Amino acid sequence: MNSRIKVNSTELIAKYVFIVSAAIAIFAVASITVYMIAKGTPALKSVGAVDLLFGTSWKPTADSPSYGILYIILTSIVGTTASILIGVPIAVLTAVFLTEVASKRLAAIVQPAVELLAAIPSVIYGLLGLMLLNPFMFKLEKILFNDSETHQFTGGSNLLSAIIVLAIMILPTVVNVSVSSIKAVSFDLRAASLALGASKIQTIFKVTLPAAKSGILTGVVLGIGRALGEAMAINMVAGGSVNLPLPFSSVRFLTTQLVSEMGYAEGIHRQVLFTVGLVLYIFIMAVNIVLLKLRKEASAND
Amino acid sequence: MKNLVLKTVAVCVTALTLVVGMSGCGTANVTDNKAGDSKSGKITLAGSTSMEKLCEAMSESYMAANPSVTVTVEYTGSSAGIESLSQGSVDIGNASRGLKDGEKESGVVENIVAIDGIAVISNKSNTVSNLTKEQLVDIYTGKISNWKELGGNDESIVVIGREAGSGTRAAFEELLEIEDACKYAQELDSTGAVLAKTSSTPGSIGYVSLDAVDDSVISVSLDGVEASEENIKAGSYILSRPFVMATMGDISKQNDLVKSWFDYVKSDEGKEVISSVGLILPD
Numbered sequence: 001m002n003s004r005i006k007v008n009s010t011e012l013i014a015k016y017v018f019i020v021s022a023a024i025a026i027f028a029v030a031s032i033t034v035y036m037i038a039k040g041t042p043a044l045k046s047v048g049a050v051d052l053l054f055g056t057s058w059k060p061t062a063d064s065p066s067y068g069i070l071y072i073i074l075t076s077i078v079g080t081t082a083s084i085l086i087g088v089p090i091a092v093l094t095a096v097f098l099t100e101v102a103s104k105r106l107a108a109i110v111q112p113a114v115e116l117l118a119a120i121p122s123v124i125y126g127l128l129g130l131m132l133l134n135p136f137m138f139k140l141e142k143i144l145f146n147d148s149e150t151h152q153f154t155g156g157s158n159l160l161s162a163i164i165v166l167a168i169m170i171l172p173t174v175v176n177v178s179v180s181s182i183k184a185v186s187f188d189l190r191a192a193s194l195a196l197g198a199s200k201i202q203t204i205f206k207v208t209l210p211a212a213k214s215g216i217l218t219g220v221v222l223g224i225g226r227a228l229g230e231a232m233a234i235n236m237v238a239g240g241s242v243n244l245p246l247p248f249s250s251v252r253f254l255t256t257q258l259v260s261e262m263g264y265a266e267g268i269h270r271q272v273l274f275t276v277g278l279v280l281y282i283f284i285m286a287v288n289i290v291l292l293k294l295r296k297e298a299s300a301n302d
Numbered sequence: 303m304k305n306l307v308l309k310t311v312a313v314c315v316t317a318l319t320l321v322v323g324m325s326g327c328g329t330a331n332v333t334d335n336k337a338g339d340s341k342s343g344k345i346t347l348a349g350s351t352s353m354e355k356l357c358e359a360m361s362e363s364y365m366a367a368n369p370s371v372t373v374t375v376e377y378t379g380s381s382a383g384i385e386s387l388s389q390g391s392v393d394i395g396n397a398s399r400g401l402k403d404g405e406k407e408s409g410v411v412e413n414i415v416a417i418d419g420i421a422v423i424s425n426k427s428n429t430v431s432n433l434t435k436e437q438l439v440d441i442y443t444g445k446i447s448n449w450k451e452l453g454g455n456d457e458s459i460v461v462i463g464r465e466a467g468s469g470t471r472a473a474f475e476e477l478l479e480i481e482d483a484c485k486y487a488q489e490l491d492s493t494g495a496v497l498a499k500t501s502s503t504p505g506s507i508g509y510v511s512l513d514a515v516d517d518s519v520i521s522v523s524l525d526g527v528e529a530s531e532e533n534i535k536a537g538s539y540i541l542s543r544p545f546v547m548a549t550m551g552d553i554s555k556q557n558d559l560v561k562s563w564f565d566y567v568k569s570d571e572g573k574e575v576i577s578s579v580g581l582i583l584p585d
Contacts, residue, residue, distance in 0.1 A: 061466045062482040130502075138503065142458065152444065154487040155460035155503035240465065240489040250487050260491035264467035266351075266377075 040278025126236030181215020349383020349396025
């Protein structure tokens, strides 16, 4: 009888510890959401939602200031999309190579290398971009725009540099998730395909990859989240002027907008920066909702 | 009866002694106060937003030395600061420019506490070592885009500046009268980043506080005048401006608190604060 009560009370304590732990996580998410909305919406009223979100002129310190962040939003969308378009094919093919093509010994070398890529701090990517990519881009810029009267030379700090850095940064995320989802594809499927006379490459692209689709998509969405939220590395290579996102233009992302101007911003300028944060937050939330749905579908398929 | 008289005298003497003693103590306290230089009260400043860094650092340091004095600074803009001063709502009006004649006529006295200097820097590969004010304006507004137009190499100009909100950017644009007309190829968020980018990018031009210039870049002369403390003090270098803490009438006519503020600003500690925020000391 005694021991039963003791067990019950242990159970009870454990239960409350779990509840409290869960509550802290929920409280954190809820309070961040409330804070971002509370801080991010006043500027929508004082500046006007349309002028702010769809304005193209960013002059926060002028005598008659304008706070249009359309180019900044577009830069984040274009930069993220392009880095996904470049990074994902490379990442998926790497995953195929690791799981289907490479010998076990080779895979044992390449896989840890890819995982190490994920551990490198983003500022290191930025530094490499600054030292290697920007000078290269500047040379390219000089060749391409040699005769241009209108092009403003940016010294190689441009959207393209940022896209390349982002594409490399999302590689490990997409590779790792893809590898595990390809590995999870049943060997029977591959065997059946090979038995029907399909070649190894046909099997990979017609059978294995389609079967691993939802896992790979999860990796892609995680990659989008990483690219959208990255600030440090692209702040170092993107130039930082607010422009339409063209490949050789100096641009500013949602994240780098916060990083570079929060220091001295005051009044409405500061409020608008919180709105920029809110826009970023909404994007990230949307990406994560998609991610949750994908995971649900994946588990429903299993 | 005799007893009563004695008693009264005794009481009176005791009381007198106490009073004298206490007042003695009081006097001693006052002297102590003076010795410890601890005043109490409030000093109010208002004005230039560009002087925020200086005022924050100075008031923090002053309040650490005089714990019972509160210094409050509002950043309303130079003209608004002088306006508040002449209306008598603040003790000191901050202006990041020389006072206008109209302001001086109303009895406001210009006390220059520091000088802000900005150097124009360029990459070492650049052969143009002097620019006129017009040329600099044209470069920053995008009218000139190649060094060859200025007699240099055939190298495109990469225009580097600071982010909106930066004091250096505000001063640079204000002094050249190109507020929000600049076409920056790169907007970087620190002095160090501007230096690093300028030194690593061929054809680049940038601007930083005078004290930040180092050997990694070329310091460009303006209108034939080199950016140096001497030239700035002499008033011949265009990219400089005085930081003024204006008072109504001379400092000597101010109350003790305001006097002690200016004493502090001109003391060695005050000078250290001025240098620490990258400003030049006036003579």
